[in-house]
Amino acid sequence: MKGRDEIAQALAVSGYIADADLATAISLMQLLRRPLLLEGEAGVGKTEVAKALEKVHATELIRLQCYEGLDQSSALYEWNYQRQLLAIQAHRGSDSIEDQVFSEKYLLERPLLAAIRRAQAPVLLIDEIDRADDEFEAFLLELLSDFQVSIPELGTISAVTIPHVVLTSNGTRELSDALRRRCLYHYVDYPDVDRESRIILARVTGASPSLSLQIARMVEGVRKEELRKVPGVAETLDWAAALVGLDVTNLHDAPETVHETLVCLLKTHEDRARVTPEVTQRLLGKVA
Numbered sequence: 001m002k003g004r005d006e007i008a009q010a011l012a013v014s015g016y017i018a019d020a021d022l023a024t025a026i027s028l029m030q031l032l033r034r035p036l037l038l039e040g041e042a043g044v045g046k047t048e049v050a051k052a053l054e055k056v057h058a059t060e061l062i063r064l065q066c067y068e069g070l071d072q073s074s075a076l077y078e079w080n081y082q083r084q085l086l087a088i089q090a091h092r093g094s095d096s097i098e099d100q101v102f103s104e105k106y107l108l109e110r111p112l113l114a115a116i117r118r119a120q121a122p123v124l125l126i127d128e129i130d131r132a133d134d135e136f137e138a139f140l141l142e143l144l145s146d147f148q149v150s151i152p153e154l155g156t157i158s159a160v161t162i163p164h165v166v167l168t169s170n171g172t173r174e175l176s177d178a179l180r181r182r183c184l185y186h187y188v189d190y191p192d193v194d195r196e197s198r199i200i201l202a203r204v205t206g207a208s209p210s211l212s213l214q215i216a217r218m219v220e221g222v223r224k225e226e227l228r229k230v231p232g233v234a235e236t237l238d239w240a241a242a243l244v245g246l247d248v249t250n251l252h253d254a255p256e257t258v259h260e261t262l263v264c265l266l267k268t269h270e271d272r273a274r275v276t277p278e279v280t281q282r283l284l285g286k287v288a
Helices: 004-013 020-032 046-057 081-090 111-117 134-146 177-182 193-203 209-224 233-245 255-264 269-274 277-285
Strands: 036-039 061-065 077-079 107-109 123-127 148-151 155-158 164-169 184-187
Touching (some): 004 046, 020 184, 036 046, 046 164, 134 148, 134 177, 193 209, 209 233
Parallel strands (some): 036 184, 061 123
């Protein structure tokens, strides 16, 4: 699968509506077999790209959620110390037991090791890499360059297949130039009205084209308000599902319901207080 249009179509079938630039980035990621770094605000659908690729390739999604303090043992491998101890106790006196307990049998795979040992290339999602420490980011460079890791007791383990690697970043800290050089890059922004309405149609059963367009236009208006937490695509889908579940077919016919269900979009007390019924009415007035 090489063409941008083919990628976009395959993603759409899996429920992800990609714009032309993202489809191009994914096409090149697969052509060049390079990791793809997706940067953007929380909630714009970066993680969903990896989930969609899992469906497109009918393969496994292996996710590494990054956080401050993440280390190699949590990301790469650990030894099963309890099982090693039991083996040592059971074979006390055997000269070879120390070699045996550092074999594959006692190895616990973590996401990175698992990703390079799969027979079928999985999708490896390294989520929120900006939350990991600089030291972990530096360690990751070796894996993303050569797709191999070194385990002192076992030697070098090279990838069986090259995984489809997607990294996401919310921009909480600046990533290193070295990491950026190893990746293709795409900035994921909030979808425009047309794309968000197509996302709703693809993901929310029962949503009509006209209602989806109204919802997308309303959400666009909400995002332009001065909010503490701007609603993402997931919140849009929740709101659309709520409206469909409440049998709303036209936002103008149910202004009270529209305002009451904005709890799906607004997630702080300040934002909820800021979007008053009058503000909702004003925003509705801009929705055709």
